[in-house]
Amino acid sequence: MSHLLGRWGLSGVLFALAVxxxxxxxxDSRPVGALLLxxxxAVIAFVVSPWMFPRSVSAAEAERLSAADGRPIVYWRLRCPWCLRLRWALRGEAGRLHWVDIGMDPSAAVEAVPAVALNGTTLVNPTASAVRALARPG
Structure with a gap:
């Protein structure tokens, strides 16, 4: 249950603020202000929610899957602005990547996030286009 609250906590707080x-x-009879706030x-709550992105897997599972299908592994952490920026930029291609939330899997030992790994190549804080190029088959 604490895992669920941890993953949804920020979204829940933001949605509560929206309401x-x-x-x-x-x-106060200010419908335009009400709608804008x-x-x-609500949009920020949705963007940082687990609904926006594929679920994370453990580092061991991601390595096993990556070895089998050749897809890159993205190591990230919730509430990391650079990670969220990369996840947002890759939202259309997110299913072609394996996502490891290092906050949920302490065995995922990376020095900095976001980091993307494939076949011995690791990119730290890469651009979305660099990740797309790495994820491209062939």
Whole structure:
């Protein structure tokens, strides 16, 4: 249960802020302000939620899968702004990558995140285009 709360905690807080601030503006008869505040916090809550991205696997599972299918492994951490930026940029291709949340798997020993690994090549804080090039078959 704590795993679920940890993964959804930030999204839950942001959504609660959306309801609270939006509701307060609505109660003050400011519907435009209510809509803007609710929309702002609700969108951020969705972006940082587990719904936005594929579920993470353990480092051992990612290494096994990567060896079998040749897909890169992305090591990331929740609440890391660079990781979230990369995840957002790769949202369309996220299914072609194996994601390892180092906060949930302490055995995933990487020095910095985001890091992308494939066949002995590791990119630290790569651009989305560099990850796409690494993920490209052939």
């Amino acid at each position: 609270a601030y939006g509701g307060a503006r609505l109660a 609710f929309g702002f916090f």
